Amino acid sequence: MALSRARNNGEASSSPKPNPHTDLDSGMNGKDNSRQPSDRGLHRLGTLLHPVRGSLTLVGLINVVSALIALVPYVTVAIFIQRMLRSSLNIDFTVVAVSCIVAALVLRQLLYMGSLGYAHIVDARLRLSVRRRILDHMGRLPLGSIVSRNSGELRHLIVDDTAAIHTIVAHVVVEGSSAVTGIAASIVILFVASWQLALGYALLFALVAAIARILASGTDADAREKYAKAQSQLAGDAVELTEGIAELKSYGMTGGFMERFHRSLSEFSRASYQGTVAVARPMSFITTFVMPGILLGPMLLLCWFSQTMQWSSMFGIVLFLFVGLGVPQTFFGSLSLIQNIQLGLAAAGRIGAFLDEPELREPLHPKVFTREDAQTDIAFDHVSFGYDDGHEVLHDVSMRIPAGSSVALVGPSGSGKTTITRLLARFWEVNDGHIRIGSRDVTTISSAELLSHIGFVFQDMMLASVSVRDNIRFARPTASDDEVIEAAKMAHIHECIMALPHGYDTIVNSAEAQLSGGERQRLSIARVFLQDAPILIMDEPTAFLDAENEGILDAAFERFSHGRTTVTVAHRLATITHSDKIVVLHDGRISQQGTHQTLVAQDGEYRSLWNAQTVKEMQ
Numbered sequence: 041m042a043l044s045r046a047r048n049n050g051e052a053s054s055s056p057k058p059n060p061h062t063d064l065d066s067g068m069n070g071k072d073n074s075r076q077p078s079d080r081g082l083h084r085l086g087t088l089l090h091p092v093r094g095s096l097t098l099v100g101l102i103n104v105v106s107a108l109i110a111l112v113p114y115v116t117v118a119i120f121i122q123r124m125l126r127s128s129l130n131i132d133f134t135v136v137a138v139s140c141i142v143a144a145l146v147l148r149q150l151l152y153m154g155s156l157g158y159a160h161i162v163d164a165r166l167r168l169s170v171r172r173r174i175l176d177h178m179g180r181l182p183l184g185s186i187v188s189r190n191s192g193e194l195r196h197l198i199v200d201d202t203a204a205i206h207t208i209v210a211h212v213v214v215e216g217s218s219a220v221t222g223i224a225a226s227i228v229i230l231f232v233a234s235w236q237l238a239l240g241y242a243l244l245f246a247l248v249a250a251i252a253r254i255l256a257s258g259t260d261a262d263a264r265e266k267y268a269k270a271q272s273q274l275a276g277d278a279v280e281l282t283e284g285i286a287e288l289k290s291y292g293m294t295g296g297f298m299e300r301f302h303r304s305l306s307e308f309s310r311a312s313y314q315g316t317v318a319v320a321r322p323m324s325f326i327t328t329f330v331m332p333g334i335l336l337g338p339m340l341l342l343c344w345f346s347q348t349m350q351w352s353s354m355f356g357i358v359l360f361l362f363v364g365l366g367v368p369q370t371f372f373g374s375l376s377l378i379q380n381i382q383l384g385l386a387a388a389g390r391i392g393a394f395l396d397e398p399e400l401r402e403p404l405h406p407k408v409f410t411r412e413d414a415q416t417d418i419a420f421d422h423v424s425f426g427y428d429d430g431h432e433v434l435h436d437v438s439m440r441i442p443a444g445s446s447v448a449l450v451g452p453s454g455s456g457k458t459t460i461t462r463l464l465a466r467f468w469e470v471n472d473g474h475i476r477i478g479s480r481d482v483t484t485i486s487s488a489e490l491l492s493h494i495g496f497v498f499q500d501m502m503l504a505s506v507s508v509r510d511n512i513r514f515a516r517p518t519a520s521d522d523e524v525i526e527a528a529k530m531a532h533i534h535e536c537i538m539a540l541p542h543g544y545d546t547i548v549n550s551a552e553a554q555l556s557g558g559e560r561q562r563l564s565i566a567r568v569f570l571q572d573a574p575i576l577i578m579d580e581p582t583a584f585l586d587a588e589n590e591g592i593l594d595a596a597f598e599r600f601s602h603g604r605t606t607v608t609v610a611h612r613l614a615t616i617t618h619s620d621k622i623v624v625l626h627d628g629r630i631s632q633q634g635t636h637q638t639l640v641a642q643d644g645e646y647r648s649l650w651n652a653q654t655v656k657e658m659q
């Protein structure tokens with residue numbers, strides 16, 4: 041049911057292990073696949089930004105200079121006031137001061153805009169190259185790693201995560217270097233102006249921080265954690281509700297589930313309120329205190345005290361007032377950068393983890409694998425495999441599939457039937473053992489060539505949002521229109537296609553072509569007929585079809601399978617009794633092999649399954 045699927049989507053491990061076949065290593069692309077993905081976002085961000093580190097350093101340096109220049113007007117005004125107090129002000133100095141201020145502001149703005157523009161250019165280039173790397177890597181990952189993810193996860197990686205990196209490159213570096221320099225230079229100026237005043241100023245902020253801490257202590261210390269938990273619970277329930285609404289409605293279960301959803305919603309609102317209070321109380325105190333109008337009060341008191349104690353000169357006091365009022369604004373203005381840095385680190389972590397996934401090792405100089413090569417016996421020799429480290433799902437599987445014969449894989453759910461078919465097509469690399477087609481180990485065949493000789497019929501074949509014609513033609517791009525139509529007729533879908541608003545040119549998945557499950561399945565079957573591959577892998581090929589179409593397509597498949605090597609994953613044993621060989625799997629091991637007649641004659645798992653199914657069908 042979709043309820044559980046919603047949670048599982050994309051969570052499945054997608055990291056196949058490197059193939060331990062050392063004899064092939066010299067012929068492979070030599071990429072070091074041994075590195076395990078880790079969540080060190082900082083390290084991964086550094087790696088992603090490595091190609092543009094020179095440009096980013098330049099941007100940073102320009103902004104250091106620009107931030108220093110931004111202090112010129114403050115210092116100039118302080119000197120201006122000092123002269124005024126000493127009665128040494130004249131027109132010449134006033135003109136120089138005004139010119140300095142204007143020149144500094146213009147220069148600062150030019151440097152800032154120039155570096156911002158340059159950072160955007162660097163960022164655009166970087167994002168293009170990161171997106172290319174993601175797409176290239178996606179193309180080189182084992183097919184299994186791609187199909188076990190949901191499309192949303194990959195879209196998030198390419199669109200949202202690369203956008204988070206944009207914020208770091210184009211904004212955080214520019215604004216961050218400017219803010220850090222501004223604050224550091226201001227602190228130096230404060231100490232130069234009067235170290236006593238600077239110390240008093242620091243004590244003032246220590247007092248503010250202590251009061252903020254007291255205000256925060258009355259609130260729930262775990263509020264943020266509770267908020268994050270409630271948010272994730274609500275998101276999970278929302279996905280379950282939307283994905284499973286059809287099933288829930290059909291079983292009349294919406295009431296109970298809605299109640300649970302409302303509970304999550306209330307819990308989220310409560311946690312959100314508590315989270316807001318926990319942050320808002322201390323933050324509103326701090327932000328109010330640092331407003332220039334309010335901060336001025338305690339600063340003037342400090343100035344008065346300093347003058348009384350004869351700690352500072354008039355110039356020092358003026359400089360202190362000018363610079364001291366601006367520091368908190370710069371500091372709080374740059375706080376949002378911290379959140380952007382956190383988002384960027386998380387995004388870089390995800391991108392890096394994806395790019396670290398081991399690629400499918402393609403042979404460097406693969407020998408051509410022809411149709412004739414594919415029309416040979418298939419052998420599994422002591423094959424073991426696990427999707428995750430330490431969890432093997434196939435153990436020492438050995439079997440022969442003679443060329444042109446039909447083999448059915450049967451066994452309880454989770455016994456490894458589908459996994460065997462995916463390994464044959466190299467969706468994943470085996471951990472141990474070999475899979476051969478004729479004399480060729482599948483790892484020595486280029487994956488594109490291997491896949492071109494294997495036709496798949498699954499229950500849930502993907503249809504792209506392109507025309508019906510192109511969807512069928514995917515299997516053989518060089519096929520003529522007549523060949524496409526011929527395949528559609530064989531799959532008993534031609535009439536349905538002709539009834540669509542634009543026939544074969546109708547776009548699949550559009551509002552005008554909402555195909556039923558059975559129609560989608562027949563369309564994907566037409567694709568396989570057109571591909572005309574010598575090896576066929578079928579997993580419940582007629583599961584969605586009504587009785588009439590199932591009968592017609594079973595007959596079409598029987599004709600089509602003739603002379604091809606077929607591997608069928610079967611759940612209903614009645615459909616595979618005619619197979620040349622039936623392989624029974626149990627917990628990832630072969631427990632029996634033979635024809636239907638020999639297996640029903642034996643006292644074993646097959647006979648139990650057969651008896652259970654025939655009794656069920658008779659009822």
Ligand SMILES: Nc1ncnc2c1ncn2[C@@H]1O[C@H](COP(=O)(O)OP(=O)(O)OP(=O)(O)O)[C@@H](O)[C@H]1O
Nearest residue numbers: 052053188427433452453454455456457458459460
């Ligand atoms: N992408 C995946 N990642 C991790 N584990 C997986 C993945 N696909 C399958 N498995 C696990 O591998 C084992 C074998 O699964 P497989 O799908 O091959 O069994 P099956 O016999 O085809 O089952 P069914 O009849 O239900 O389709 C199961 O324990 C399953 O949970």
